[in-house]
Structures are given as structure tokens and as C-alpha cells.
Amino acid sequence: MPHPEFTLLLAVLLSAALALLGERAPRERVYVGIYTFLCCALATVAGSWGMYWIHG
């Protein structure tokens, strides 16, 4: 499985799990899921740039 697909799979699974936590309205759960997914995407981009700067 290529790296981007695996990263996407993990981000989706993590977003789904965190959206289920706590006492929230369904709409708020969607917001939490989207927010978590965007944070995962941001972390991936930041980590990629970090690896590029460190290793060249």
C-alpha cells in the first residue's frame, strides 16, 4: 500500500474514533471529525517538510 493511502486510512480511522468521544450533538461530531482529519493532514505536510529539511 502506498504511503499516502495508508496515511489517509489512518487519518480517517483516527478522526472517526475521536469524533465518537464525549457527549456531543451529531453536527458537533462531524466538526470534530473534520477538524481531526485536517490536523492529521497538516501534521503530515509539516512532517514531510521537516524530513525534507533534515535529510535533504
Next chain:
Amino acid sequence: MKSASLALFGWLVPGGAYLILRRYAHFAIFALLVTVTFAAGVALQGGLSGPQAADLQGLDPFTTFIFRAGGFAKALAGAPYLLVFLTGSPHSFLDGRLHEYGTTLLVMAGLFNVLAISNALETRKEQP
């Protein structure tokens, strides 16, 4: 039902703690999440077994601890783990080191199950 019993059932049946609390939607989603994650880990040939003594030779204590913790985390998935483990997992710890995606997903399945148990216990505390 006591917290320990709830946690034990929640470990054995993924999302089972929600089932006892009659939160059927949460139970269904977490059961599906843990099972799908675990199944994906097995499909990607993740190593189900924990490290043996021979696998840990020459490693520093921190790395040894991390590998053992990873082996323990996989077992936290409950019934899916027991099912595959008892029927004989074809993939050893070293296979898991090679197929890291699968191993990562197996560990995640265990951690998702723990997340479900802890959130269910917290929900039970908040209920009147």
C-alpha cells in the same frame, strides 16, 4: 455493574462497554471500527505475536520496552485478537517488523478498544 467487569467485557467485545450502557449506536460504530482496523492489519500481514527473547537480543532497554508494549497493545483489541491468535497467526514478530503498516493497524485497533472502554466508563460516571 462494576467498573472492572464493564472494562473486561468492553475489552473482550469491542465496544461492549457501550452495549452494557445501552448506547447501541456507539457500540455498533466502535465494534465496526476496531474490527475493521484489526482486519486491515491482518490483511496487510501485520505481526500479531509479541517479541520473543531471541528477537530482542542486542537491543537497548527502551527499544525492548517499546516492542513489548506494542505486543501488549495488539492484545487490547479483545475478541478479534483472541480469534486470530488461537487459530494460529501465520505472522511472527519479525514479519510484523517487515510489514509495518499492518502492525501499526493492529496496535491502533487495540488502542481504539481502550479508548472505547475509557470513554464508556467516563460516560457512566456522568450519568445520574
